[in-house]
Amino acid sequence: MAHQWRFFRSGGFDQVRLDKIEDWQHLHELDPKLWAALSCPVKGLEFDERTLSYLDSDADGKVRIDEVRSAVRWALSVLKHPAVLLSGDELPLSAIDDGTEQGRKLLASAQRMLTNLGKAEASALTVADTADMASIFPPDQLNGDGVITAALSSSEPLTQLITAIHSCGWQVQDRSGMAGIDQPLLDQFVAAGQAYRGWLDAADAVSAVAGEQTAELYQLVQALDAKVADFFTRCQLAAYDANATEPLNAALADYAALSRQLLNADSADASHLPLARISAEALLPLTAGVHPHWADKLARLAALAKPVWKTAKEINASKWQQLKDTLKPYADWKAAEPQSPVASLDALVLRACLEETVLAEATALIAQDLARQSEAESVLEVDKLIRYQRYLRDLLHNFVNLQSFYSLKQPAIFQNGRLYIDGRSCDLCIEVHDAGKHAKVAGLSGAYLLYMDCSRKGSAEKKSIVAAMTAGDAGNLMVGRNGVYYDAKGQDWDATVSRIVENPISIREAFFTPYRRIGRMISDQIQKFAASKDKEIETKSAAGVGDAAKVAETAAKPAAPFDVAKFAGIFAAIGLALGALGTALATVFSSFLGLSWWQMPLALAGIALMISGPAMLLAWFKLRERNLAPLLDANGWALNTNAKLSIPFGTRLTALAQLPAGSSRSMADPYENKSHIGLYLTLLVLACLAGWAWQAGLFARWLG
Known part of the structure; x- marks a missing residue:
């Protein structure tokens, strides 16, 4: 008989129950269309990383349905009491x-x-027992990964070889956690070392000029070449035209400037002068009569170049070129130096590391380690089984169904912490890497989203999160607002709003939205009117000060006679306006007072519904469509359903500030803003009624 699946309804869709081991045993039969997710990333989850690495068998950074099925099938196949997978934190042997x-x-x-x-x-193993890989695979024991460490070495030459390879920046990590080398790395080192050793061996053939001191001679020639070329070029110009001799030597002004300084052979201000006195003979002295800054280098050059120049005290351009030609084989050899990290090793150390016996010992030890591969992999499979026993059920409750998320007993693996901001806490916080890219997809969730930049004091670490606000209102939420974020480890982060995706938060907020908009519009208009009047008064005051004489002259003229008719007309117009407004209000009030007592609240509710109804209806529709899928899909998930974030569930994800039960509360606030708007509205209504009474002739009837 086919397995009888059981489902529960949560989040607006049917989710399969997995609380019996029979459900696990038949999981491979469950239609993928009924799984909550098709894949999830291995990064950014609050889940054991080593377990995720075991699940991600193809190492593509994703865990997919087939990999979950394989993990469940393997765990069941090696257990005779598979029910241990349903609960508990340890694996009984x-x-x-x-x-x-x-x-x-x-x-x-x-x-x-x-x-x-x-x-x-x-009699049992736990995750804590295998947390430290060095305790499972001690560094001084073979562990089957083909990596050997210095701790495994039994000879000084092999230890020197491993250390030398590490000093070149080449290493791989052993299962024990220590740095080591494997066969490909050893082959890479040998190839680079032999190439470099061959280059070093060729040095004997190009060091005939000065033997072991050829390198020093070459460095001197390189250092002096530009300065010597400058000297001989100046001499050629002096031979070309005798008038150029003095200008090409140092000017008197140069020596005058130097005379005011405390000089030595390395004075920077004098290093630009020629090597020696410029003349048409073009002979460069090597000892006497040379620039002090270069004297030691020239003297050393003369000593090292004796095989070429003999005991010459001065040289011409031909002899300088002769020395360069003699050193050309060495220069070519130097230019051919292999660019390899092994160049940092001492030549004697390199030769010792490349000895055949040492390399054979390393190769044999790597082979011995690989011979333990089957045994070591069995140990790793024990670690995998321990972790599957502890964590696999949590993965299924966040992948096959979303029980962890909707039960609210523990955070789902995609919930990365809790945000406190604006008198509320938000539990639906997800870590993101690119807020702009994430918002393009996540905005389709219909949720009000806050993107927060998080940082910790004293740490260079930064992160970005998105928090879904699912209760309260957006009154005080704005870009730049600060809050505190606590990650899954309990560490606190300073969090600042960097981006907002606006959507309805609650029906209550939608009810007050029209009134807030009207209030904001009236406030803006009043502020604009006050600002314009203030500007007008300022302009008129400035003009009045400038025209003080004209004002005085105008004041001397007799004032125009008071126009009684005009004043009466203005008063009549005001009365008509008040009367019209009063008539309208009186009609409304008389109609309202003409209602029965039970009709009055219905009329008030109808007015409120007429104003707030459209906004509330629109918010209701949007809140019903609010779902989790775009939030997770934007982070690399492939959610297989629209996981609804209903209004009741949203109030559980975002908690508003509430006074503790049994608390006392005083409503007296000595610093509360005292508003007299009620009095002003009452006076306005009375004035309007008075205008209506005057217009209707009620005052004349009452007084007559």
Whole structure:
């Protein structure tokens, strides 16, 4: 018979139950269309990283349905008591199926691990037991990964070889966590080392000029070449025209400037002068009569170049070129130097590392380590089984269904912490890498989103999160607002709003939105009117000060007679306006007072509904469509359904500030702004009614 699946309704869609081991055993039969997710990233989740690496069998950075199925199938196949996968934090050794070859290997590896940990009498393994890989794979023991460390070496030459390779910047990590080398790295070092050693060996053939001091002679020629070329070029110009001799030597002004300084052979202000006195003979002295800054280098050059120049005290351009030609083989050899990290090694150390016996020892040790591969992989499979027992059910409740998210018993693996801001806390916080790119997709969720830039004091680490506001209102939320973010480890971060995606937050907010807009519009208009009047008064005052004489002259003229008719007309117009407004208000009030007592609240509710109804209806529709999928899809997930964020559920994800139960509260606030708007509105209504009464002739009837 086919397995009878059980489903529960949450988030607006049917989710499969996985609380029986039979459900796990038939998980491979469940239609992928009924899975909550098709894939999820291995980064950015609050989940054990090593477990994710085991699940991601193809190492593509994603966990997919087939990989989850394979993990469940393998875990079930090696356990004779598979129910241990449903609960608990430890793997009893008795649950491992020792009736199969694979199970017996796992059990033997598990017992050996407990012995290495000093817990030979223990009957169960936990995640904590295998957290430190060095405790599972000690650095001084072969572990089957083909990587050898200095701790495994039994001879000084092999230790020197491993250390030399590391000093070149080449290393791979051993399963113990230590740095080591493997066969490809050893081959790379040998190839580079032999090439460099061959280059070093060729030095003997190009060092005939000065033997071991050829390198020093070459460096001197390189350092002096530009200055010597300058000297001989100046001499050629002096031979071309005798008038150029004096200008090409140092000017008197140069020496006058130097005479005011405390000089030495290395004075920078004198280094620009020629090597020696410029003359048509073009002979460069090597000892006497040379620039002090270059004297030592020239003297050393003369000593090293004796095989070429003999005991010459001065040289011409031909002899300088002769020396350069003699050194050309060395220059060519120097230019051919291999650019390799092995060049940083001492030549004797390099030769010792490339000895055949040392390389053979390293190769043999790597082979011995690889021979333990099967045994080591069995140990790794024990670690995998321990982690599957502890974490696999959490993954299923965030992948096959979203039970963890909707149950609110514990955060889902995609919830990265909690944000406190503006008198509320938000639990739907997701870490993002590119807020702009994320917002383009996440905005389709219909949720009000805050993108926060987070940083920690004393740390260069930064991160960005998106928080979904699902309760309250957006009154005080704005870019630049600060809050505090607590990550899943409990670490606090300074958080600043960098971007907002606006959507409705609640029906309550939608009800007051029209009134807030009207109030904001009236406030803006009043401020604009006050600002314009203030500007007008300022302009008139400035003009009045400038025209004081004209004002005085005008004041001397007799004032125009008071126009009673005009004043009466203005008063009549005001009365008509007040009367019209009063008539309208009186009509409304008389109609309202003509209603029965039970009709009055219905009329007020109808007016409020007429004003706020459209906004509330629009918000209701949008809040019903609010869902989780775009938020996760923008972060690399492939969610398989529209996981709704309903209004009741939203109030659980975002908690508003509330006074503790049983608290006392005083409403007296000595610094509260005292508003007299009620009095002003009452006076306005009375004035309007008075105008209406006057217009209707009620005053004349009452007084007559």
